[in-house]
Structures are given as structure tokens and as C-alpha cells.
Amino acid sequence: MANGGGPFLAAAVIFLGLLLSLWGPRDASDSLQAKMDGKIQVVSLGGNVIIFCEFSSSDILPLDIRDIEIRWFLRSLNSDKEIKVFELYRGHQTAFRPGAKISMSRRRWGDASLYLSHIQIQERGEYRCEVIQFPRRAQGTIILDVVEHGNYAIFSGLIITVILFVLVGVIWFLHFRKVKPMLFLSLEPEYLIHKELKEFSFAISGF
Structure with a gap:
């Protein structure tokens, strides 16, 4: 009986080994x-x-x-x-x-x-x-x-508005502090020439 159970035991061991290899x-x-x-x-x-x-x-x-x-x-x-x-x-x-x-x-x-x-x-x-x-x-x-895209858009709009105001302020400052004096200086020689010509024509007409 002990020898008869040998093949069944070997088959069980082989089957268990196959399961372990799969899992x-x-x-x-x-x-x-x-x-x-x-x-x-x-x-x-x-x-x-x-x-x-x-x-x-x-x-x-x-x-x-x-x-x-x-x-x-x-x-x-x-x-x-x-x-x-x-x-x-x-x-x-x-x-x-x-x-x-x-x-x-x-x-x-x-x-x-x-x-x-x-x-x-x-x-x-x-x-x-x-x-x-x-x-x-x-x-x-x-x-x-x-x-929330709407809130993000509002925030972005405010940032852009502030940047635009800053740029306008800078341009205004540069325009009236630098550009205007240069403009007056550039017009001054023409004004003097026009004045001299007017005085010269008046002197000629006096003769």
C-alpha cells in the first residue's frame, strides 16, 4: 500500500510545482x-x-x-x-x-x-x-x-490695466520733461531768424 501511493504523491508534487510556476x-x-x-x-x-x-x-x-x-x-x-x-x-x-x-x-x-x-x-x-x-x-x-477661468480672466484684465496706466504715466513724464524742452530749443533759431527778417524788411520800407 505504501508503494502504491508513490505515483500519486509524485503527481501531486508536480502539479503543485506547476501552480507555483504560474502564480x-x-x-x-x-x-x-x-x-x-x-x-x-x-x-x-x-x-x-x-x-x-x-x-x-x-x-x-x-x-x-x-x-x-x-x-x-x-x-x-x-x-x-x-x-x-x-x-x-x-x-x-x-x-x-x-x-x-x-x-x-x-x-x-x-x-x-x-x-x-x-x-x-x-x-x-x-x-x-x-x-x-x-x-x-x-x-x-x-x-x-x-x-475658474472667469476669475482668472478678471485678474489678468486688472494686471493689464495697471501696466497700461504705468506706461502712460512714464510716457507723459518723459514727454514733458525731455521732449518739450528739446522742441522749444529746436524752434528758437527759426523764431529768431523770422524776427530778424521782419525787422530788416521794416527798415527797407522806411527808406
């Missing part, structure tokens, strides 16, 4: 990586935005889109809780935020960028892009800052 650490060349476009992205209030997220895989491009899942999350700056913004699962898109979408054609080439329309102030925060190609997983984060 164990993978080589770097077989990894899945996600890359964001910087750390902070600034957009105008009410505008449209594309939050870039690219992923690379050891698989040959174009990728099989049925094997790839993409999820986008948002964590507000004043909260620790993440909310799901978008999900792509088994080829089906689900937008938890109206207008959220990704390019289905570019996903095959490693592009998981998120498109959002009419961005609002409350939507600023940390966005996380998660890409899953089972059993591999990659993610990246970026801070999205939303700027």
Missing part, C-alpha cells in the same frame, strides 16, 4: 505597466479634458481587447473615499459619471486615457487609472486641478 513572480519582461502624463494636470472650469493613461504589456500589439479591463476612480482632495468614474469590463463600457469614456480603438494599442466633458469644480482631485490583464494589474495616479 509565482514573473519576469520584468512579462509585466504590465501604466504611465500617466505627469503628476498634476490643470484644466478650465466647464471645459473638456483628456486624462492620459498609457499601459504597456509584453503581449504583441494590437492587444486582445477582450482580455483587458480598465477602471477609473476619483478621490476628492478633502476625502479619503474613492468613487468609480468609469469601467470597461469584457468590452462593455459603463460611465458612472455622465460623459466619461475612453477610445475603444486606441485601447488596442495601450491607450486607456479618460475623456470627461464639462468638468466641474467638485471633480478636481486624484484620478487613478487601473488596468487589468489577468492575472497582471497596473495603475497610475494624477492630480486634476480645475481653475
